[in-house]
Every structure is written in structure tokens, then in C-alpha cells.
Amino acid sequence: MRCTGPPGSGRALDRLRGPPAGRGRSRPRGGAAFRHSPAPLRGRVEDRTLEEAGSMLDHVIKGATIVDGTGAPARTADVGIRDGRIAAIGSVTEAARTTEDASGLVLAPGFVDPHTHYDAQLFWDPYATPSLNHGVTTVAAGNCGFTLAPLNPARPQDADYTRRMMSKVEGMSLVALEEGAPWSWHTFGDYLDALEGRIAVNAGFMVGHCALRRYVMGPDAVGGQPSEEQLAAMLRLFHEAMDAGAWGFSTTQSSTHSDGDGQPVASRHARPDELLALSRAVGEHEGTQIEAIVAGCLDQFSDAEIDLFVEMSAAAGRPLNWNVLTVDAAVPERVPRQLTASERARKAGGRVVALTMPILTPMNMSLGTFCALNLIPGWGPVLGLPVPERVARLRDPQVRAELLRHANSKEAGVFRRLVNFGRYVIGDTYSAANEGLTGRVVQDIAAERGQDPFTCLVEICAADDLRTVLWPMPTDNDPASWALRAETWQHEDVLLGGSDAGAHLDRMCGAPYTTRFLGDCLRGRRLVGLEQAVKMLTDDPARLFGLRERGRVREGWHADLVLFDPERIEAGKATLVHDLPGDSPRLDSRAIGVRAVWVNGAVAIRDDVVTGAVPGKVLRSGRDTRTVSTR
Secondary structure, three states, X not given: OEOOOOOOOOOOHHHOOOOOOOOOOOXXXXXXXXXXXXXXXXXXEEEOOHHHHOOOEEEEEEEEEEOOOOOOOOEEEEEEXXXXXXXXXXXXXXXXXXXXXXXOXXXXXXXXXXXXXXXXXXXXXXXXXXXXXXXXXXXXXXXXXXXXXXXXXXXXXXXXXXXXXXXHHHOOOHHHHHHHOOOOOOOHHHHHHHHOOOOOOEEEEOEEHHHHHHHHHHHHHOOOXXXXXXXXXXXXXXXXXXXXXXXXXXXXXXXXXXXXXXXXXXXXXXXXXXXXXXXXXHOOEOOOEEEEEEHHHHOOOOHHHHHHHHHHHHHHOOEEEEEOOOOOOOOOOHHHHHHHHHHHHHHOOOEEEEEEOOOOOXXXXXXXXXXXXXXXXXXXXXXXXXXXXXXXXXXXHHHHHHHHHHHOOHHHHHHHHHOOHHHEEEOOOOXXXXXXXXXOEHHHHHHHHOOOHHHHHHHHHHHOOOOOOEEEOOOOOOHHHHHHHHHHOOOOOEEEOOOOEOOOOOOEOOOOHHHHHHHHHHHOOOOOOHHHHHHHHOHHHHHHOOEOOOOOOOOOOEOOEEEEOOOOOEXXXXXXXXXXXXXXXXXXXXXXXXXXXXXXXXXXXXXXXEOOOOOOOEOOEOOOXXXXXXX
């Protein structure tokens, strides 16, 4: 449906107490889909028989400390749930099928992750783990111009192209993509329908520019320009996707995004007139937005990139979000430069929102597999060689010197942070020569061997045929950088998020940013109070996306809720597990202190274990989102 406009006193936290939450979440290894039998409600939960039920409440959470998502002070109250919604808040005396005592626990709205890539994973993991475990009840997917639909029925081979592209550009297991998803759709509506009724989280999806181009232009989408007829066909296809409920338009112009053939992805070849035509089309639909990536997202925007973002948002009359704003006190000019786009957009009738992560996400790296090092200018050709040739080249002092020169150049952008190889920690090793090195810092090993750190790291990795796992220590973990983050978070066009959950599966684990951030706010740096921290994870993204009746603990709103222990809330260490289809690996993290997660009134997580319920909804624009106009 197209339209021309939008439709019509708390308890002190230091006294919070609660019994320890349960631990453990078992998952099957391999297999095409996760299988779980429903887990019983745990803790202080009382059940009533159906005969007693009648029209009573479905569930009552008694005596919780409610942090409602608005930033208002926490307060103690009961919450009653009926038919997927919050039916009562206060002193709830109405009979209920089940009740639980939440004394000393915090009840908050379900968290909203504004940037994920769960487009494929939801087919084999309807629970969107580990995001759901960490309290995320709504995810935005279809970002960066990459979606699994639409697929042209006249070219069955496009599905294989899409799988290989997603494997390369988003670090998804090719085997999991091949075995874990049905690939039975053609239209974007078909894709949404394939997920309807079988997911445990609420999920909204953007339409990816690369898929639109590929559908209309075929292989010419890479390198070519659409004719007038082809652009018109692309717009018709886009409107069909939007009418089916897509959230908006996503695209990438980033130099780091290449397809499975090593070529720049299709959207990188689009000119501004094509991007603006699609942006204007966004504005013809209710409850929509734009998400876009350009090369300058990695460091600092060019004037042309700022102009593009401003014009796209203003043309649509909708917010445009991008990721990720990297905050580092060593580069103080970056934040003001990046937020120039936001300031100019508001003057032009648009809105440009920067996503930024409130935690430092650990990365799992290797010289043997594709990782962030491959994205440093000049490194890709060397790291893309067959392993024996790659080892020989890396052992060449002249090659190493040239790689370091590239890595320290301005063109490397935020990847310059990866160059201090002395601060890398050695993870798993595989040869006798590296026995005892796991957990050690490269600079210490290099000092013992009389080598420079990069040479030392290369020799360690070469002994393992480049399989050595590497963990770079962050360079921006200093007090000045954290103070700058706290200041940046207060900007009206900065939003927490950018987890990339569902992507880069064996390289990083950003999904637990919600619980790690809350733990830091309550017991760590305390840069933000609890009420404001919850608002930043719930109501702020919900309002940006125009989510209807989600993001707050409010009577009549959808019962997306998280119950957690404020003294324990945290994310566990990221560990490598093999539970994807084809036994493929990914990084996982346990949720600590999360007692329960409700999605649309049904318990989806209890003590870090999925219950087997799939109460999530495919959120469709217009029906489930309202227009957030920038005009």
C-alpha cells in the first residue's frame, strides 16, 4: 500500500537482589534446523489448570522492577499478560494461568537490534541465537544491500550466485546457506511468507539493492548501468516488495564489498540517479526507511558521500541509517566529520542516523581464512593466494614491509587499528612448534625470539599452515575513548547497534552487545544509568523504525519483555561452536543473568535455554510500522 504521508518512583538499584539464574543452553551439532523440546517455566512460577483459567490473564510477573524504556525512573509493579499483549501494570490481582515472583529482578522491553543479517540463519535457527538469549526480541535484517530475494525464476543459477556472494561478503557458511535454507521463493513476498509463523523473534527486512539489480539485469548488474526500461523494471520490483511488507531500501557503495567472484557487488556500480530514484520510491510507502553503506563509513566521509546520504534521505523523506561509527580518541576528528552528514541532512529535510556499538566486539582472525585483514588495501591479493604460496610471500621481508605500508596508510581507514601485531593474542594452535603459545601476547614472544612482532606472528602462523587463531587486542579501550563514546551517544542522530548478528559467524560475535552493555552500565564504567541504557536499546530504535506498540512496557502494547538480574547481567566469553548445517563453525556467547525473554507474550527463553516456542512475527511495513517522516 502506497501513501503520500503518515497515518493519522523506583527502588534503588543497589538494593536489587535476585536468586542466580540458571545456566546452560544445549544445541544440536549440525543438522538442517535446531530442534528443541519446550522447556518448562523455571524459578518461582505457579501454574493453574485450564479449568481454573476461564478468561484470566495468561501470565503475571509479580513485583518486578520495571524499567519501561522511556527513560522514566524504575518502579516496582506487577505486569499481567493476555493474548500477546501487556494487559495490566500495577498491583495485579486478576487471576492468571501462571505467575512468577520477580522480586529484585528488572523487567524491561525486549531489545531491538537495528542491524543484523539473520536473513538466512532464521531458516535453520528460528530463535536467532544468540541474540534472543541476550534479550533481543526484534531484529532488522536485509541490510547493506544484501538480501536473499527477489530471485529471477528465469535464472535458477542466481540462487547460487547469491549464496556465494553472501558467503564472501557477510562471512556466512556456504554449506549452511546451501543446506539450511529452502531457496523456494522468487518474489520478496514469497521470501517473507516462507518465514511467517516459524520464527521466535520479530523480524523486519529491507530490500537489498544487489538483489534488485541482479533480478532485472542478470550478470550485467556487476559492471553495467540499467537502461531506462531496466530502471523502471527495478522500481516496479521494488514497489512489489514494499507492498508485500519490506521495510525499505538498503544499498552499499563500500569498497570492501565484493561478490563470490571477487568482483565489486552489483550495487557498487549504481550511479546517484539510480540511488535517488529508489530513494524516492521509498517515500511512496508507509512505515519505511533507508539503510546505506559507503566507503567512508570505515573512517571519514568524503564530501560526495555526505551529499549522497543527504540527498537520498531528503528524496525519500525518511531516515537513513548507516554503520558503523567507530569512536577512537586517537582520531578525534572522525566523529565530528561523520556527524556532519546528520547536521546537513536535517537542514535539507532528511535525517541521517549513525549506528555505533557500545562495546568492543572481539574478533577471531586468521591468516588462513578470509577476515578483516583481507580488507586492508593491498592485502587481499597476498592473502588470497594458495596457502603454500601465501606462506612464501608472507615470509618475504619486502612483502611484509609493503603490507605494513598499506596497513598504515590513510586509505586503510579503521583497519589501521589492526596493524599493531604485537598486541595480538595467540588463540588455538595446531603444531608442536607452537605448543604453549595459546593465550600469549605476540610482543612477548617476539621479544624472546629477537624478532619484530609481524615477523614473529607470520612464523607462528606458518608453523600451523596459517590455521592459527588470532585475537587482536583493541587499541581504543582507553578512558579517553570511552569518555568520547559516552558523549557521542547523547547526539540526537546516534543510535546504539551495528551487531552484524547472523554474519561473519566464525570471526566476530556482536549479538551480545545488549547484555554486555547493561553489565557495564550497572557494574563497570557506569557511563549511562540503567533507565537511559534500556531506552537506548529499546525505545530509541523502535521509534526510529516506527514500530507500532513495541519498545516500551506499556498497557496495550505487545508483550516483548526481558527479565534479568541486575547484579549478574552480562555476556559470556565468545566461544567457537559447530552447530550450523554441515557442522560449520560460529562464535557463540552465553547470556548471564537473563531469567526470561517473552516475544508477543510467549516465553521464548528461560534461563538461557530456548523453549521451542516460535511466537515471533514477520513485521511488515505499514501494518507493523508507521511512517517516521523527516519533513
